[in-house]
Amino acid sequence: MNTIDEVISTFEDLDNQLRLELLLDYAEKLPSLPEEYRNEEQIEAHLVHECQTPVSLWVTVFNSKVHIYADVPRESPTVRGFVALIIKVFNGVSPAEVARAPADFLHRTGLANTLGMIRLHGLSALYKRIKDETHRASLLNSVKQ
Amino acid sequence: MSQYKYPEVLVDTQWVADHKDDPNVRIVESDEDILLYSTGHIPNSINIDWQLDLQDQLKRDYVNRDRFEHLMSEKGITNNTKVVFYGDKSNWWACYAFWAFKLFGHENCLIMNGGRQKWIEEKRELVKDVPSFPTTEYTIQKINEEAIRSFRDDVIPHVENNKPLIDVRSPDEFTGKLLHMENYPQEGALRGGHIPGAKNVPWARAANDDGTFKSADELKEIYENEVGLNPNDDIIAYCRIGERSSHTWFVLTYLLGYGEVRNYDGSWTEWGNLVRAPIEKP
Numbered sequence: 001m002n003t004i005d006e007v008i009s010t011f012e013d014l015d016n017q018l019r020l021e022l023l024l025d026y027a028e029k030l031p032s033l034p035e036e037y038r039n040e041e042q043i044e045a046h047l048v049h050e051c052q053t054p055v056s057l058w059v060t061v062f063n064s065k066v067h068i069y070a071d072v073p074r075e076s077p078t079v080r081g082f083v084a085l086i087i088k089v090f091n092g093v094s095p096a097e098v099a100r101a102p103a104d105f106l107h108r109t110g111l112a113n114t115l116g117m118i119r120l121h122g123l124s125a126l127y128k129r130i131k132d133e134t135h136r137a138s139l140l141n142s143v144k145q
Numbered sequence: 146m147s148q149y150k151y152p153e154v155l156v157d158t159q160w161v162a163d164h165k166d167d168p169n170v171r172i173v174e175s176d177e178d179i180l181l182y183s184t185g186h187i188p189n190s191i192n193i194d195w196q197l198d199l200q201d202q203l204k205r206d207y208v209n210r211d212r213f214e215h216l217m218s219e220k221g222i223t224n225n226t227k228v229v230f231y232g233d234k235s236n237w238w239a240c241y242a243f244w245a246f247k248l249f250g251h252e253n254c255l256i257m258n259g260g261r262q263k264w265i266e267e268k269r270e271l272v273k274d275v276p277s278f279p280t281t282e283y284t285i286q287k288i289n290e291e292a293i294r295s296f297r298d299d300v301i302p303h304v305e306n307n308k309p310l311i312d313v314r315s316p317d318e319f320t321g322k323l324l325h326m327e328n329y330p331q332e333g334a335l336r337g338g339h340i341p342g343a344k345n346v347p348w349a350r351a352a353n354d355d356g357t358f359k360s361a362d363e364l365k366e367i368y369e370n371e372v373g374l375n376p377n378d379d380i381i382a383y384c385r386i387g388e389r390s391s392h393t394w395f396v397l398t399y400l401l402g403y404g405e406v407r408n409y410d411g412s413w414t415e416w417g418n419l420v421r422a423p424i425e426k427p
Contacts, residue, residue: 024180052177075233077180115179116196118386121333 004089004101011109019114026088027081033071041071050125053079059133061141065092066134078115082123086130095138098131147361150402155258155358156229158267164229165189171226171278174261175242176233185271187231187264191220192275195238195388199245205411213249214283221278224252224286231257231264235352237392244391244408248294250287256395262356293394295381295407297415297422300340303381304423309374310343311382313393314413318385319345321426333385334417338426340383344372348389351396364401376403383409383416 011019033041040046041056048055053076058069068087072080090098105127106112112120149155156164164170165188172190174182182192193199198216201208208216222228228246232239236256243254257264265271295303303310317323321337339345350367351359358364368374380403382390387410394408416422 020180020183024183027180027184074184075181076178077184078178081180113202116194116200116202118196119179 002089004097004105007085007089008102008105008108011111014110016114019110023081023085023111024077025081026084027077030072030080030084031069031087033069037069037071048126048129050129051079051122053122055079055083055126057130057133059130059137061095061134061137064094064141066090066095066098066137067092068130068134078119079123079126082111082126086127090130090134095134098134101131103128147365149358149361149400151399154255154399156255157258158264158269161187161229161231161257161264162269167227169225169227171220171222171228172257173220173228173230173239173242174232175230175238176261177238178233181233181261183273185273188270188272188274189276190231191278193220193242195241195245199242207245207248210249210285210288214285217251217283218280221281222251222283223281224283226281227253227255229255229257231260233261235262235349235356235392236260237348237389240392240395241388244293244394248289249285250289252286259355259357266355293398293407295383295409297409297411297419299407300381300383300409300416301422303379304341307342309378309380310340311372311374311380311390311393311397312339312343312345313348313382313384313390314339314345315347316345318413319343321424333414336417336424338417338424339413340416341423341425343383343425346372346393348384348392351393351400358396358400361400364396368397368401374403376401377405378403379405381407381409383412385413386410387412 037058046056046058048057054073056071060067068090070083070087072083102108106120106124161172165172172187173193174186174190175193175195176182179194199207228251230239230243239256239260243256246254312319319339324337346367351364353359374380380397382393384390387408390408394406397403397406
């Protein structure tokens, strides 16, 4: 389960309980923040205000590949799991692939129903922010080259 | 030093540790995050999700009578069970679940003071086992909506009669600034500001850093001396969707003992979208 299509098809086949369990597995697997990003968590450019949970995000593009790191508190396992899932599918792919990822990812996976309408707001915004940051990083990268 | 008006509605972590296996007690965790309970919870506690268990997912409302009775039956709660709520974020969601249980007229509701945070800080046991209990017969005795829930049609005359309203959102939401900041959540409202005449007291001012409620004296200082509320006032509290304001509703109703406090759960996501609703903006 590595590409976005595979993730969508895996999640959409699960019932609510199994979807939650899978998301919790991801929450436990969020890669830890590289040393060089520590102490940068509070820098404005990395804070994701779209989500009520204090999430910090780093998106870079190097050799046409996307690299995402994030810091999400352990007390917010749903957001942590969602971010870990997105990182898993977006890391190492091209910015064009991230741009092609469907905007309605939360609906296609069934997570929208599983998590409830109100939680959707923050997670959709977070997803969009990651896609926007990827686009920005890829533009920056092409300017540098 | 003054006391809370109804101190019996709060229990401490030690009480919960001592009573968690009492068959007449049901410990209920209610969190903002649907997965938090699964990462570890108080032994023998159950999870009730404020959205999926208590709210209707089709229309904007709470579940109906049948679904609440079914939920109680499934969770092994009888009409006489002492239900003790606790949760994350200074019991914000625990108070929301408490309020919803009161809507359905459940008599015996309590809050574990300090919530999840205090239990964890005291290094008490957390488990991942989900207990199950024999199903029960549960019959709602009385829907308590009129006394504790406010609808927009109640808020309009309330404003016209200059009765007190407490807006418990952050100062930036209250002033409407948040709607204009790039990348901020739009709150699902088309207009920013607050209901005319509302006083802004962010809900978390009623909580200490350890998640417990502030003392009666400190609460009186805020709500009576600073904001000018009177225990006999008819008060409506609101926020964005009615969850933060249930914390303030709990504080005013049980800790300060005000007799007429209602939670407007439509809150800003309704008012800020309502055609011709009056709005005040500094």
